[in-house]
Structure formats: structure tokens, C-alpha cells
Amino acid sequence: MPARTQLARVDLRGRTTTTAELRAALPRGGVDVDSVLHQVRPVVEAIRDRGVEAANEFSEKFDGVAPTTVRVPADQLQRALDELDPAIRAALEVAIERTRLVHADQRRTDRTTQVVPGGTVTERWIPVARVGLYVPGGNAVYPSSVVMNVVPAQTAGVDSLVVASPPQAQFGGLPHPTILAAAKLLGVDEVWAVGGAQAVALLTYGGTDTDSAELEPVDLITGPGNIYVTAAKRLCRGLVGIDAEAGPTEIAILADATADPVHVAADLISQAEHDVLAASVLVTDSVELADAVDDALTAQLDVTKHQERVATALSGRQSGTVLVPNIDEGLRVVNAYAAEHLEIQTADASAVAARVTSAGAVFVGPWSPVSLGDYCAGSNHVLPTAGCARHSSGLSVQTFLRGIHVVDYSEAALDEVAGHVVTLANAEDLPAHGEAVRLRFESLAGGPRQDQR
Ligand SMILES: NC(=O)c1ccc[n+]([C@@H]2O[C@H](COP(=O)([O-])OP(=O)(O)OC[C@H]3O[C@@H](n4cnc5c(N)ncnc54)[C@H](O)[C@@H]3O)[C@@H](O)[C@H]2O)c1
Numbered sequence: 001m002p003a004r005t006q007l008a009r010v011d012l013r014g015r016t017t018t019t020a021e022l023r024a025a026l027p028r029g030g031v032d033v034d035s036v037l038h039q040v041r042p043v044v045e046a047i048r049d050r051g052v053e054a055a056n057e058f059s060e061k062f063d064g065v066a067p068t069t070v071r072v073p074a075d076q077l078q079r080a081l082d083e084l085d086p087a088i089r090a091a092l093e094v095a096i097e098r099t100r101l102v103h104a105d106q107r108r109t110d111r112t113t114q115v116v117p118g119g120t121v122t123e124r125w126i127p128v129a130r131v132g133l134y135v136p137g138g139n140a141v142y143p144s145s146v147v148m149n150v151v152p153a154q155t156a157g158v159d160s161l162v163v164a165s166p167p168q169a170q171f172g173g174l175p176h177p178t179i180l181a182a183a184k185l186l187g188v189d190e191v192w193a194v195g196g197a198q199a200v201a202l203l204t205y206g207g208t209d210t211d212s213a214e215l216e217p218v219d220l221i222t223g224p225g226n227i228y229v230t231a232a233k234r235l236c237r238g239l240v241g242i243d244a245e246a247g248p249t250e251i252a253i254l255a256d257a258t259a260d261p262v263h264v265a266a267d268l269i270s271q272a273e274h275d276v277l278a279a280s281v282l283v284t285d286s287v288e289l290a291d292a293v294d295d296a297l298t299a300q301l302d303v304t305k306h307q308e309r310v311a312t313a314l315s316g317r318q319s320g321t322v323l324v325p326n327i328d329e330g331l332r333v334v335n336a337y338a339a340e341h342l343e344i345q346t347a348d349a350s351a352v353a354a355r356v357t358s359a360g361a362v363f364v365g366p367w368s369p370v371s372l373g374d375y376c377a378g379s380n381h382v383l384p385t386a387g388c389a390r391h392s393s394g395l396s397v398q399t400f401l402r403g404i405h406v407v408d409y410s411e412a413a414l415d416e417v418a419g420h421v422v423t424l425a426n427a428e429d430l431p432a433h434g435e436a437v438r439l440r441f442e443s444l445a446g447g448p449r450q451d452q453r
């Protein structure tokens with residue numbers, strides 16, 4: 001008889017809470033990125049100062065192997081694709097096709113707004129020139145994350161992209177062959193064998209490979225990763241662009257008595273499988289469901305493959321069950337929590353889902369589990385964690401684009417608004433701003449104008 005698994009409970013019934021109290025009461029806090037910054041800073045600094053030499057030392061230390069060259073040779077990419085299991089290739093092709101379909105619809109078009117006759121502002125969307133796409137490779141193999149990074153970058157029109165993924169000792173210092181095959185399948189020809197914080201730093205600073213080839217730095221780094229990857233992204237932000245922090249996985253499930261506890265437990269375990277720091281949170285107004293989910297967790301944990309990792313994640317302070325008086329209050333809880341993934345398993349799930357305002361992605365009803373979104377829904381699985389969904393979005397085509405305003409006014413259109421520009425410049429005690437406008441009309445008129453400018 002396996003030991004009973006019981007998610008720690010937070011009982012919010014009969015308690016009124018402010019948003020701040022609510023956030024403090026919710027089970028989160030397993031991922032304290034700041035607490036590893038002191039470990040990651042020396043890694044970033046060493047790579048800034050010594051490039052590939054330092055990166056390979058950290059690969060040796062953390063991955064147990066350093067690659068022969070950081071850049072994976074072209075023939076290895078082709079070989080990995082040639083030798084890819086046909087079933088995996090077929091599944092990847094479906095994932096790629098659906099992800100492309102959804103992301104093609106995200107592409108913004110340039111728009112010109114006519115502000116006044118002769119005065120326009122055009123917003124142009126320009127892809128980032130060179131991007132680094134991180135694909136994790138510690139506890140699991142993530143070809144799906146190759147798809148989720150590469151498809152939006154390609155759809156945005158990014159010219160130069162490099163995938164970085166940890167070197168694997170059992171593959172002679174190359175990333176896992178399925179990662180290489182997925183990259184090749186997507187038409188990517190630059191893959192670096194480097195992982196963790198050292199990958200983020202090398203992408204930021206670039207370097208010279210062991211065969212003297214240049215590893216060009218990137219302008220933007222995206223992709224999920226563990227706490228070290230997330231900490232390195234935090235340290236390098238500014239020097240390079242960074243997507244939202246997509247750290248250790250989270251699932252929250254808002255469920256009522258109509259939910260199937262076996263499905264709820266399976267979904268909680270599915271995401272706990274990623275990392276000992278992963279968070280699995282059930283929010284429910286039904287004590288009976290909470291008890292039944294604990295029973296189902298106990299049974300399923302007994303047979304799940306990564307039992308130890310899952311059990312550690314479920315018993316961490318980041319996981320638990322939150323009891324609420326009703327689904328309205330449950331919505332308040334999940335909106336305050338802003339989970340990476342939020343499943344709605346209630347009666348009238350669509351109506352409840354429509355009231356969600358904060359989550360990386362929402363999965364509606366019993367037939368839309370997070371695992372579907374991880375691979376084949378067409379949605380992106382690189383999503384903000386640790387509450388970042390309150391202010392950030394998941395990876396999208398937009399992540400890889402920059403909007404540039406192009407201002408184009410005629411003489412008459414400038415003249416028409418010049419007085420207001422001068423007034424505002426003076427109000428801000430920045431009179432030279434006003435002068436830059438006034439002088440234009442002064443020289444045209446052959447002398448100072450007599451109006452208020
Ligand atoms: N939020 C998302 O969108 C999303 C998507 C997929 C996966 N994930 C998460 O990504 C993570 C993947 O983690 P993983 O560990 O399997 O792979 P990973 O590639 O993120 O991390 C493994 C790397 O960490 C490095 N490392 C280990 N200790 C280090 C240290 N002290 N300093 C610097 N680097 C160190 C190793 O070199 C190794 O290459 C999980 O937490 C998973 O939940 C998140």
C-alpha cells in the first residue's frame with residue numbers, strides 16, 4: 001500500500017483577503033531565482049571574459065562533458081534527421097503544422113494612421129536580426145521546445161537564429177539527437193552545444209569556437225529553462241532582449257465537484273514531472289473533490305515513471321490545494337496566482353474561462369489538458385511562470401518583432417500644430433525643443449514670426 005499523497009491545503013473559506021494577502025497565502029515560492037544569482041553571476045562573468053574556454057569548463061562541470069566544437073557540425077544535424085524515428089518525425093510534423101497555423105495568424109501588419117492631412121504615423125514591424133533560442137535538456141529531452149521557439153521566430157521573419165541546448169555525455173558532447181533532428185526538420189542550421197547559465201551568457205557575449213570559427217552574439221534570447229537559465233536571463237537582460245521568464249513549470253486547476261478527480265490528478269502529475277521545483281495547484285470549492293484528487297494522486301504516483309521528482313514537486317511549498325467558498329472566489333484566486341497553465345474543469349467551463357484575466361495559457365474543459373498544449377494544440381508552450389503572467393505573455397510572433405513609429409509630416413501639417421509643441425516644450429522647461437520647430441518657420445518667412453511661437 002503506497003503512502004498517501006496529500007497536497008498541503010490552504011483554506012480560504014470564511015476568510016476575506018486583500019489581493020496582497022491572497023498572493024502571500026497561495027502556494028508559491030519554490031522558485032527563488034534571486035537565491036541562485038550568486039552562483040550564476042560568476043558563470044556569466046567568466047564567459048564574458050573568457051568566452052568558449054569558460055563555457056566548456058562549465059559544460060564539463062555541470063553536464064559532465066564538453067563538446068568538441070560548440071557549433072554542431074552540419075553533417076551531424078543531417079544525420080540526426082536521417083536517423084529520426086519515423087513516429088517521432090510524424091508527431092513533430094503535426095506539432096509544427098499546427099503551431100505554424102496558429103502563429104501565422106499572429107503576424108501584425110504595418111499600419112499607417114493619417115493624423116491630419118499631410119501628417120502620418122506608420123507603425124512598422126521589424127524582426128529582430130539575430131536570436132538565440134534556448135532548448136532545455138537536463139531532466140528531459142525537449143524537441144517540442146525547438147518547435148515552440150523556432151516557429152514564431154521564423155514566422156516573424158527573423159533572419160539569423162541559433163538553437164542552444166546542453167551537450168549530452170552519452171552523445172559525445174552533442175545535444176540529444178532528437179533536438180538536432182527537430183532543428184534540421186525546421187530548417188535551422190545553427191545549433192550550439194551549450195546549456196544552462198553558460199548558454200545564456202555565450203549567446204549574450206558570443207565567442208570564438210575551438211576551431212576558430214566565430215560564434216556571433218545574439219540580440220534576443222528566448223526559451224524555457226531551469227532556475228539557473230532563468231537567473232542568467234535575469235542577469236543578461238539589457239545587454240540582450242529576453243522573453244518573459246519561463247522557468248520551472250506550473251499548473252493550476254480550477255475545478256468543482258463535476259471534475260473527474262482521476263483526470264485532475266493526472267494533469268497535476270504531468271507538469272510536476274518536469275522539475276522538483278514544478279508547481280501543481282488545485283483550487284476548488286469541493287472538499288470531496290480535493291479528497292478524491294489526493295486518493296488519485298496516491299494511486300498514480302505509485303506507478304508514474306519519475307516518481308521521486310514528482311513526489312518532491314507535489315510536496316514542495318509551491319504545490320497544494322486551495323479551498324475556496326465558491327467558483328467566483330476561485331476565479332479571484334487563480335487571477336491573483338497567474339499560473340503558467342490554468343485548467344478550468346468546472347460546470348460551464350467556457351463561461352468560467354472567459355472570466356480569467358491572468359494566466360500564461362488557459363485550457364478549457366475536460367478535453368483540453370495541458371499536455372495537449374505542450375505538444376499539439378497549436379498554442380505556444382513557452383509561457384511566463386512565477387506570476388509573470390500578470391504582466392507578460394507567452395512566446396509569440398510578437399516577441400520577435402519590434403514596432404517602429406515612422407513620423408512623416410508636411411510643412412503645413414507641422415505648422416498647424418507648431419504652437420502646441422512650443423507651449424508643451426515651454427511647460428516642460430525644455431525651450432530648445434520648441435525652438436527646433438519655431439526656427440523652421442522663422443527662416444522660411446525670412447525673419448522672426450510675430451505670433452506666439
Ligand atoms: N515555462 C515554460 O515555458 C517551460 C517549458 C518547458 C520546460 N520548462 C522548464 O524548463 C526546465 C528544464 O530544466 P532542465 O533542468 O530539465 O533543463 P535545463 O536545460 O533548463 O537545465 C539543464 C542545464 O542546467 C545547467 N546547470 C545545472 N546546474 C547549474 C548551475 N549551478 N549553474 C549553471 N548552470 C547549471 C546544466 O549545465 C544543464 O545544461 C524545467 O524547470 C521545466 O519545468 C518550462
Ligand SMILES: N[C@H](CO)Cc1c[nH]c[nH+]1
Pocket residue numbers: 142144145248249250271340374381382383
Ligand atoms: N509544460 C512545459 C511548459 O511548462 C512544456 C513541455 C514540453 N514538453 C513537455 N512539456
Ligand SMILES: [Zn+2]
Pocket residue numbers: 249270271274371374
Ligand atoms: Zn509539460
